[in-house]
Amino acid sequence: MKFRSLIIKNIFRNKTRSLLAILGIAIGVATILGLGLVTGGLATSAQQALTADAADFTVIAGTTGGGGGPDGASGGGAPGGQGGQQLINQTKVSEIQQISGVQTAAGVLRTNVDINETNNTTNSTSSSTSTSGSTTGPSGGSGQGNFRMMYSVIGIESSNLGLDDIVITNGTVFSSDNQVIIGEMAAQSLNKTVGDSIVLSNQTFTIVGTYETGNFQDDRGIVMSLGKLQSLSGNTDTISLILVKATNGTDASSLADIIESKYPNELSTSTSLSGMERMNNGLEIIESGSWAVTLLALLIGSIVVVVTMVKSVVERTREIGVLKAIGWTNKRILTMILGESLLLSLMAAIVGIIIGVSVVEIISSTQIIRGIEPAFSAILFLEALAVAIFLGIIGGIYPAYRATRLSPTEALRYE
Template identity: 25%
Template sequence: MFDLIIRNITNRKVRSALTICGIALGIFAVIVMGAMSENFHQTFERSMSVTSDKIRVFAESGVFGGGLTDDKVSDVLRVAGVKDAYGLLMTTFDEDKMGMTGKQILGVPPEKSSVALNPVELKAGRFLNPGDSYSVVVGNNIKREYELEMGSKFEIHDKYFTVVGILDYTGSIFDNAVIIPLETAQDLYSVGNSVSYIFAVPDERVDAEMLSKRIELSVKGTSTLSPGELEVQARQSFMIFSVITISSGLLAAIIGGLCVMNTMLMSVAERTREFGILKAIGAETRDILLLTLGEASFMGLLGGILGIIVGVGAVQIMNAWLETTRIVLFLITPRLLVISMLFALLIGALSGLYPAYRASKMSPMEALKHA
């Protein structure tokens, strides 16, 4: 059976090659879009781990930060069940680079820097210490881009800071973070005693969801996001992003599947006499069905392999090119490769169902009339 499948595919080399390329193009799109989604998912998961045990407190005017002052930290600390609280000032280091791939200045109270960044680990040096003014801890990408080492001087807003710590690679927004003392950041950006957010750490036996509501009721002019609420909002955003990216790839793959169906329908029409002879010499309906379905599935398999090879290669080239900007947009995972291959086989098999059904239902006498 397998030899017959190979022979039938190779007998129509150009048509088969074009069909395989159609599937490959679709799987290529799945790989590229899927790799973008996988990278976003990894960044999301690792970034969430830093705030998974903290309640985010922000001004009632909006969740995007600002409108809070250091005074509110004391108010939050007085709420029953709050173990610790600290303010954080967040702003962009590069005005032309925004969002998750842009560099972020994080102004953190020096005595809280290890708590604020937990569980991010240090690759070298230390976190900020009380008394630090012009010391800086940098993310892994910042270290690489500016070729920084321990003790290097790093210019921020016309001021020179000494590198005292380098964060280990996390695959999250903290790879592009520049952490400086909160008061220094407030002076550099002339924001007085303003902070972007306040993070509240619950006592071990306190329910974070209940404490979040208690803070809102107790501290005037604030709203909160509990760890659970933050995760739900972030996952919704991630799902929307994933649906958009993956759908684009799936659409291309489905178009490739239509190419397979078209090819197989043409093949069935051209091989009417062949199917008639096979049935006349004893081939069963199941044999014809498996033969035709096998051809479609095998072309799907070849298209999947080709699409994965080209897709992985393209992703590696794009990541290498983006490396110059210290931006990583794509991540190839074993899960993505397995799903892409299974999808290629599924597309091939489903596209071959109708042609296989038509071939299997041919009457031997009707088929032999085409001789």
């Protein structure tokens, strides 16, 4: 009988023991593979969710004044009051758009205004507002005790709202210069809703939608088309900042450095990746937990292999004694036991990979874990295979060593 055939035959001499060993190792491999698929999918889904539409960083004037810096939470908060911000020539938008690695560049004009509600009636559609340098708060009236509230007015093209984390919660986006959308907090303060009108700089606008950004200041604002706000404010062909989204595969930080080096002392950038950094920290914790489970699976798998192979050696003590008596060397016996252990682990790896992939696919298709797609990769499958080989070697070393230490005379007397 050939040596390889003997190894295969030895594995199946006790089918129950071998099948239990294969199942135990397979569960460990399936656990490792499944965790890798889910953790990788979670990382990918989180990154896609964080960077699906929002800008990766903001470009502002090289020298700012009056608190004109962008807000990290939304890719660029409102600058300081009117006159307190450094504006950028709008031609810079098209120039930055042409830089390699830039997917989208969008200009944004921001300003703050006092809004005075002069008609606080129950029919909010008929109420009007106006901008003024000395106005009262949104509660209406002009008596003593009312306080002034500043509201952001943002000019941006409707197709670029996602870059500034502006999400429509009710109604639609504006489609003409006489339409605006209003932040949820501003709508509550001003008692406005979709279909109402609002007056800015003596011009009446129709509110066609409400929005949220998660940024307190922006949610107390009004958004209109960029061109219209430029006309109202007299800032023709100028903007407050540029929102930039990098193409897939382009490092946003490196791209920001390129833009700064192209416009030294003229433009600066402010990355808005704090949310991504927090998510990455969370993913690192998840990955650490995954590694802990992986190590536990490796430990259990190693114990299963060791117990199985030790029992196999014990049951075959007389056989090993005969083999040594007829001239088998310790090296050959060592190779046989390790070969059985490796083959057992490789068979378990195949079963484990099938189980792991099947379970993850079932979880994905049934949406038990929503929004996560398995992150299949050749490296992950190779890692699972490497784990099986590792278990086979580690689990077979002691039983193989024990077999080589058997004395032929004692082994032949073993009952």
